[in-house]
Amino acid sequence: MSQRLLSTILFLAALGTSAAAAELTIDGVSHAYARPGQSIVVSISGMPGAPVILLADVAPGPLQLGNKTLGVGGSAGLALVSLGAMPALGQLDLSVTPDGNPDLADLSIYLTAVVGAGQDMQLSDAILTFVERSVPLAGEPLSAFPFFQYVSAFNMTEALDVAVDPGRYPQVVGQAGDIYVVESKTGAEWNADPSLTDVSGDGVNTVTFGGALLDNIVEVDGGSLSGSAGDGMGHPYDVVVDLNQDGLLDAGDLIDGFSKQAGLYVVHDIVNRGPHVVVETLYSGGSWLNQDLYYPADIAAMTKRPLVIVSHGNGHNYQWYDHIGMHLASYGFIVMSHSNNTGPGIQSASTTTLTNTDYLLGNLHTIAGGALLGKVDQDNIAWIGHSRGGEGVAKAYDRLVDEGYPALHFVPEDIVLISSIAPTDFLGPNQSDPHDKPYHLWVGGADADVTGCASSNIAASFHLLARAEQRRLGISLHGVGHGDFHDGGGSSVASGPCKLGRNDTHAVMRGYLLPLVMHHQRGNIPAEDFLWRQYESFHPLGAPIADPCLVVDLQLREGEADGRFVIEDYQDGAGDVGSSSSGQSVTSSVTALVEGLLDDENSNFTHNASQPFNGMTYCRASDSERGAVFEWDNAPASITWEVAPAARNARIWDELSLRACQATRHPLTTGELADLHFDVTLTDHMGQSATVSIETLGGGVEEPYQRSSCGTGVGWGNEFETISVSLDAFEADGSGFDLGNLASIRLSFGPGAGSLFGRLGLDDLQLVQR
Structure with missing residues (x-):
């Protein structure tokens, strides 16, 4: 803090005046959030006629001066503004328009108002935090309060609505504006080219905004927007409310976008195969090293791709997971399903998960004629296991972190996701444990093998989910049997009413597994919506919803990280x-x-x-x-x-x-x-x-x-x-x-x-x- 500033504050403290409670607010609250370039109102109330100064700092308090505690931090950048005397009505309002630089996002300014002088001078603190310019606009109408739900992901053919809440943006009331749906741009691209070109099927919508949210809900597209995203998920769009109707994105306009993510994403039918032709090849590296490999035929033209390893269950076969391998590889993933030594137990199953992962990574120069050499992202591996193999992948990770298993070509940090399909729990706590990794669980309600009945701890799949220390995800499917999760034919191994069957089970698996790995291995933004929004209201476009037996329960519990x-x-x-x-x-x-x-x-x-x-x-x-x-x-x-x-x-x-x-x-x-x-x-x-x-x-x-x-x-x-x-x-x-x-x-x-x-x-x- 400068000596001059300190002297000013101490001088005020030495003066005498009558005390009255002071209050500092920004747009009516003590901690306000504003976009760069958005006008705000700073209000200070207190004793009429008392001197008023405002302190601002990028460093937070507390700052102790005598018996006074200030909310500013006293850094070298601390600024002081003298505002004269408090008006006769006891309130001073300042309209301020901060700089529009998008780099201000996430910056907080800490403010202290000093009203009056003497030992009883009054202080009040407030915080202004700049947020990305993006505001929520796109979403779905609701039948009751809050009347609208802002979301990121929409299925193709689904209507797109926009809502402008006058409670948040009172400046729009009574004003006309044009609503555009445009191809998404980054903040830098918007700054370079603020022009607006509508791509919706309905064209630009001109609206005069009312004083209630229900007045300001507008359907802007009936379902014509493309979901084309190559081998990704979600075509990105931004929504702009052009309040001065000049066809440009200006400082006073509203935009859903202009940030690290687009305003919305339109998603195609992810139950269907992706754009890549898939190569499948079988080979063996020796005992318990039989592998079934799936990869895009045009892998030579690609950058490094995420790897998914599949570990089958007891009595199953490594060639029974085409519905996983073919589907994910068609979207640019590399998938390998391997022979799994489940008979002796979970320890041996975990060993074959570890050794097969090592074998693939250590022999990329010869496997498939070297087609994958330099094409596998070895720092980005997901393990998926079924039944004993589902417990085995959790145990394999436990062995990496707790037992120091000496893997040759990967380390624990390279495993980014563990997913278990109807896993057993033979080993129990501190052994079958996914630790700190994002952990995902599949459970079939009609499973007649790993039944879930209270009579057996071994057959209780949810145990593993509850041991995950960080992010936990789960999908429960009513009417799905143990055998429905693979494609080896034969019995569904199911007991109970309204059985879903293998075909519909696989449709659900394809439509849910793809977002799971897309989000955790490729950082795909709209994929996350499929993992937490309730299945009744949002599900993949190709989900077999016509089947009355289809009931899906989703869990997502975030971890501290x-x-x-x-x-x-x-x-x-x-x-x-x-x-x-x-x-x-x-x-x-x-x-x-x-x-x-x-x-x-x-x-x-x-x-x-x-x-x-x-x-x-x-x-x-x-x-x-x-x-x-x-x-x-x-x-x-x-x-x-x-x-x-x-x-x-x-x-x-x-x-x-x-x-x-x-x-x-x-x-x-x-x-x-x-x-x-x-x-x-x-x-x-x-x-x-x-x-x-x-x-x-x-x-x-x-x-x-x-x-x-x-x-x-x-x-x-x-x-x-x-x-x-x-x-x-x-x-x-x-x-x-x-x-x-x-x-x-x-x-x-x-x-x-x-x-x-x-x-x-x-x-x-x-x-x-x-």
């Missing part, structure tokens, strides 16, 4: 329903609320009032995965979590995410076999609230697969699925709720809030970044 703040995950082990794992108070009016291990303690799914975690197969007694169960019955009920101060400014997060499941065979579940719905309410520290029903978003919590056996009654194991709500939704349409001042989160159940009765399992309530 992905950016999250955990409100409640029950992992503190205290079992105190009045306190959250984030150390804050919890109040509830639901009944039978219990925290504990997500483990069915007996050997069946028979309803038993003394077994609160009936149907939970997410861990053994020696595992540590915890959650909660509760119920309500034709009376309003709720659970409210107080939010920790560290998460009070929730604007840095994108979604509120939780996992929930219906409790199998419980009377409050069997009383109505249907999706279960509830309300989510956020309240700020000023008492303002906003509520979103999960039913409005197009999904709910699915009822259990109606399979019998494993005790008396009907209904299979409890299947968690992820419910995500955009945090921006709670501020929609000028709701009055302040996301930057979050105080509590409430889930409401019963009459007036969704399903009249039900019993739920709950876990992983968190704020996440996408």
Whole structure:
């Protein structure tokens, strides 16, 4: 801090004046977010006639001066602006238009207003954070509040709507503007060429914007936009609202785009093959080194490509995975399926995953005539295993990190994704463990081999998912048997009603596996939408939705490395329903609320009032995965979590995410076999609230697969699925709720809030970044 600045502040402190509370806000809030070039209003209130100065710094406080604490940091760049005397009405408003340089994105300016003088001079702090210029515009209309859902990915033939929220952009009210859908450009490209050329089937839409969100929802394309993306996923477009109607992107216009990603992506039918002709070749490197290789025929013209390794299950064959190899290779991946020594057990299966990966990487100069030499991205490997092979790939990674397995041609960091299809759990905790890698799980509800019944820990696939330390993903398919996951013919090895069959199972696999590897191995942005948006409302274009047996439950729980703040995950082990794992108070009016291990303690799914975690197969007694169960019955009920101060400014997060499941065979579940719905309410520290029903978003919590056996009654194991709500939704349409001042989160159940009765399992309530 300069000596002159310090002297000025100390001089003010030495003066005498009457004190009055001061307040500094930016656009009405203490932490404002603005795009470079966006006009803002800085407001300072306090004692009329008192001197006012404003301090600004790029370094945060606290800065201690005597008994005063300032929110600025006191760096060499600290600036002081004298604003004269406070007006007679006690408020000073400054309209400011910052520089439009896009490089300001992510920069925060820390401000302190000094009002008055003397020992009682008043201070107030605020923060201005610059964000990328992109604003949400593209999405889907909803039937109730928040009236619109902003999303990134759209299927071809799907209508494209745009919504301009006057609560966020009051300057548009009463103004006419032209809405363009344009080919996406980077920020630099927009700066070089701001011209607008509409590519939608509907042409430029001219709109006069109203004062409510519902007035400003416009269909801008009926489904004519191309999804062509080569061997990628998603054709990128930007949306521009040209408010001065000059055909150029100007500082006052709105754009969904102009950032690290496009405004939206239109996706073709990803169930179908990609553009590359595929070469398949069989060869052997010796004992347990038989391999089936798939790669693009034009690999010679390509850069290095990601590698996917497939490890089959016991009694299966390495040539039974054409539906994986042919599909992924047609999109530019290299896939190798290998013989797997599963008979002796998981240790030997993990060995053949490791040795076959090494053999391929060490012999690229001879395999397929050297076609892949210099073409395999050896730092970008996904392991996929089926049954014992599914447990084997988790164990293989465990051996790399815990046992120091001496791989010759790769290291643990080269494994970027582990995916298990109906895996066993022979070895248990600390052995069959994916550790810190993104881990993905496939489960078939009709599996008659790895059944999921509570009678066997070995046949409980969800154990492996619960051991993953970071990102966890899962897909559960009702009516799918153990044999449906391969293409070797023969029995589906299935038990239960409404069987999906091998053909439809493979259609779902192709449409989900491609986004899985696209996102984790190639960083594809729209692919992630397929991994977390509920299947009922968004799924691949070619999904067999005409099959009434198709039921898909998706899970995505972010890890710490992905950016999250955990409100409640029950992992503190205290079992105190009045306190959250984030150390804050919890109040509830639901009944039978219990925290504990997500483990069915007996050997069946028979309803038993003394077994609160009936149907939970997410861990053994020696595992540590915890959650909660509760119920309500034709009376309003709720659970409210107080939010920790560290998460009070929730604007840095994108979604509120939780996992929930219906409790199998419980009377409050069997009383109505249907999706279960509830309300989510956020309240700020000023008492303002906003509520979103999960039913409005197009999904709910699915009822259990109606399979019998494993005790008396009907209904299979409890299947968690992820419910995500955009945090921006709670501020929609000028709701009055302040996301930057979050105080509590409430889930409401019963009459007036969704399903009249039900019993739920709950876990992983968190704020996440996408």
